[in-house]
Amino acid sequence: MAEDDAVYVNTGSQQQAAGGSKVTAERVAVVVLLAAAVIAFGYTRYEYHQTTKHLQKLTDEYAAMRKNITAEACRKxxxxxxxxxxxxxxxxxxxxxxxxxxxxxxxxxxxxxxxxxxxxxxxxxxxxxxxxxxxxxxxxxxxxxxxxxxxxxxxxxxxxxxxxxxxxxxxxxxxxxxxxxxxxxxxxxxxxxxxxxxxxxxxxxxxxxxxxxxxxxxxxxxxx
Missing domain, CATH: 3.10.100.10 (Mannose-Binding Protein A, subunit A)
Incomplete structure (x- = not known):
């Protein structure tokens, strides 16, 4: 019975170890996904910022062009x-x-x-x-x-x-x-x-x- 108990105990330890590895892998996967999400979010924010800057530049250039055209049209x-x-x-x-x-x-x-x-x-x-x-x-x-x-x-x-x-x-x-x-x-x-x-x-x-x-x-x- 002692040997059987030992075998049983070992088997339980192996199952516990296997379960621990699975939990650890899941945690790593979650961390990786979170990191990817953070990077993607940061990149998206950067792209948004760059796009906003470019759009503002175009808006300013358009306003200046309209001002020049208006001034030119008003010259006499x-x-x-x-x-x-x-x-x-x-x-x-x-x-x-x-x-x-x-x-x-x-x-x-x-x-x-x-x-x-x-x-x-x-x-x-x-x-x-x-x-x-x-x-x-x-x-x-x-x-x-x-x-x-x-x-x-x-x-x-x-x-x-x-x-x-x-x-x-x-x-x-x-x-x-x-x-x-x-x-x-x-x-x-x-x-x-x-x-x-x-x-x-x-x-x-x-x-x-x-x-x-x-x-x-x-x-x-x-x-x-």
């Missing part, structure tokens, strides 16, 4: 001025020296035009073609090298961007005699206007004291 020019993008242009038919033209533009709230893009040059050319009364009708722009020969400056003092110029072939040539008239200072100011010319090359240097028409420029006003 005064009577007598012509608009191109955010700028207004006034084409004066008064025959003035370059200095007088600059003063005139300042008096009406603008400045002699500063050309900063091919689009702007193209707009001015196309507009002038309809305003020119002669084959060669000359309009001052705001470019001069009267301070230092060869250093071309705009009315606000900024230098000419040499990669963005529209000189006619052979210009600037700084002649000291034009139409049998002597100019001691040469040609230190710039005008445009040559109806028969094609392309964008419409700039000519000219004596600053010559009488020409002019182009004034100022920013378009936003209608409140």
């Amino acid at each position: 020019c005064q009577i007598g001025w012509e608009r191109n993008g955010p700028q207004c242009y006034y084409f004066s038919t008064d025959q003035l020296t370059w200095e007088q033209a600059r003063e005139k533009c300042q008096q009406i709230g603008g400045a002699l035009v500063k050309i900063e893009s091919e689009d702007e040059q193209s707009f001015l050319m196309q507009t002038l073609r309809h305003k020119m009364t002669e084959k060669e009708d000359r309009f001052w722009i705001g470019l001069t090298d009267s301070v230092t020969e060869g250093t071309w400056l705009w009315p606000d003092g900024t230098p000419l961007n040499k990669s963005l110029t529209f000189w006619r072939k052979g210009e600037p040539d700084n002649w000291t005699e034009v139409n049998n008239t002597q100019y001691v200072d040469g040609e230190d100011c710039v005008r445009m206007g040559e109806k028969c010319e094609s392309g964008l090359k419409w700039w000519f240097d000219e004596p600053c004291t010559a009488p020409h028409k002019c182009i004034c420029e100022k920013s378009a006003e936003i209608d409140a």
Whole structure:
């Protein structure tokens, strides 16, 4: 009977050990599942956060775009001025020296035009073609090298961007005699206007004291 009891006891121990292993495995499985759930939840929260940030960025960009479109649509020019993008242009038919033209533009709230893009040059050319009364009708722009020969400056003092110029072939040539008239200072100011010319090359240097028409420029006003 003692041996039988021993066998019985051993069998019970084995069953207990087997039951313990099963419980331990279940606990491990639960822990793993919980860990996976925590990781998945964290990843989901991260994705949600990133998506929310991206959505907010898109919303801000859309609002800024609408604001710009609305502001652009509300821009206007005064009577007598012509608009191109955010700028207004006034084409004066008064025959003035370059200095007088600059003063005139300042008096009406603008400045002699500063050309900063091919689009702007193209707009001015196309507009002038309809305003020119002669084959060669000359309009001052705001470019001069009267301070230092060869250093071309705009009315606000900024230098000419040499990669963005529209000189006619052979210009600037700084002649000291034009139409049998002597100019001691040469040609230190710039005008445009040559109806028969094609392309964008419409700039000519000219004596600053010559009488020409002019182009004034100022920013378009936003209608409140």
